[in-house]
Amino acid sequence: MIRVLETPFDLNREIAAFNARAGAAGAVVTFSGAVRGAAGEARVDALELEHFPGVTERSIAAIEAEARERWPITDIDIIHRVGRLAPGEPIVLVCVAAAHRREAFEAADFLMDYLKTKAMFWKKESRSDGETWIEPRAEDYKDAARWKESK
């Protein structure tokens, strides 16, 4: 299930719901990302995320479909926030269920690498030293490229 949310979500409740629904598969891996409170020396006051309604959801669906082709996954939840977020607020949650841990770990890792570089979001940090649009770092592209080589 893919959700792009304008309002905050409750991490624990979402993870519990996923486990209740999909946990019988055997292995569940969850990753959550939160807004960082600092960018180098600067303090981050807020993060604003934009998306392209409809197109963004389809870009995530394509990423999920690719993960399902690569690993025998039984269930996936992807939640991604948009709008204005404060430091510490959850921004992304990826839950993967599979029969065994290895494929669940790998699929979650893959999903995050692709969400970072291919999902259609744009984010702007409001910082103590001004506003900055964030683009993927070289490391993010390198991380995503790992999956081209391995499978």
Added chain:
Amino acid sequence: MARLLFFGKLGDIAGGRARDFPLGAANTVSALKAAIAKGDPVLGDALAAASVRCIVNEEMTHGDAAITDDDEIAFMPPVSGG
């Protein structure tokens, strides 16, 4: 008039995330970028970047793609989720 959408930093440079724009003789994405650049060279430069992608009517496209005044044309800088 075509509907233009500007995402991320392009929205800041354009001074708004959406605008209606009469295509006139500009019947491809490349020609549209040139027409925009005439009125707004700073935005024109930003749109000319190789990293800027274009989506017409919610489908990924390229510079030679044909466009009409009925189309929605979205310009997107590099994405950054997660």
